[in-house]
Amino acid sequence: MIFSRTGLLAVSVMALAASGCQSSRISSLDTQPAPLVPAPTGQVTSGQLPPPVAPGTADPSQFPAAPGGGTQVAGLPPASGGPAGNGPAITAGSVAGVWNASVGGQTCRVATPQTKFGQGYRAGPLRCPSPIDAVKSWSVAGSQLTLYDENGSPLARLSSSGPEKFSGQTESGVPVSLSR
Numbered sequence: 001m002i003f004s005r006t007g008l009l010a011v012s013v014m015a016l017a018a019s020g021c022q023s024s025r026i027s028s029l030d031t032q033p034a035p036l037v038p039a040p041t042g043q044v045t046s047g048q049l050p051p052p053v054a055p056g057t058a059d060p061s062q063f064p065a066a067p068g069g070g071t072q073v074a075g076l077p078p079a080s081g082g083p084a085g086n087g088p089a090i091t092a093g094s095v096a097g098v099w100n101a102s103v104g105g106q107t108c109r110v111a112t113p114q115t116k117f118g119q120g121y122r123a124g125p126l127r128c129p130s131p132i133d134a135v136k137s138w139s140v141a142g143s144q145l146t147l148y149d150e151n152g153s154p155l156a157r158l159s160s161s162g163p164e165k166f167s168g169q170t171e172s173g174v175p176v177s178l179s180r
Helices: 002-023 023-032
Strands: 097-101 106-112 120-122 124-126 135-143 144-148 154-160 167-171 175-179
Touching: 154 175
Parallel strands: none
Antiparallel strands: 097 106, 097 175, 106 124, 120 135, 135 144, 144 154, 154 167, 167 175
């Protein structure tokens, strides 16, 4: 009886294997997709590039004059009502919540709960670009909102620029705004 079970099992496995070889499904795997039509291309030109120039050795006369008639805008004192902090005083309660942030043209969100931490309160950037992705805490002083990194160093300073809106820049000069 044991021989018949083993024999039956062997015959069944061989029949299954043979039927798999006869399937029409496998033959469809051997077909190649139709070739793609090449995209038209424009003219390609070639030429020699000028040799590289070491930094600081370029002839300044090759560059156009700077706009603004020579006034260094970065050296001017901030205008009133701007990011200098001349607006109305803000409170931690008015800042607490989740903000839509714009960092150098990229958008993300920043959570500002009222949980004590570091220089003021804990902060959580949500998929923000650098340097705002390093924000760990925030504080308010007068009309200025300051965002700090994990070492307590300021990353950005912002001032109220309207109801539910703050504008300013990072320490490296990248424009930042928060709005709800």
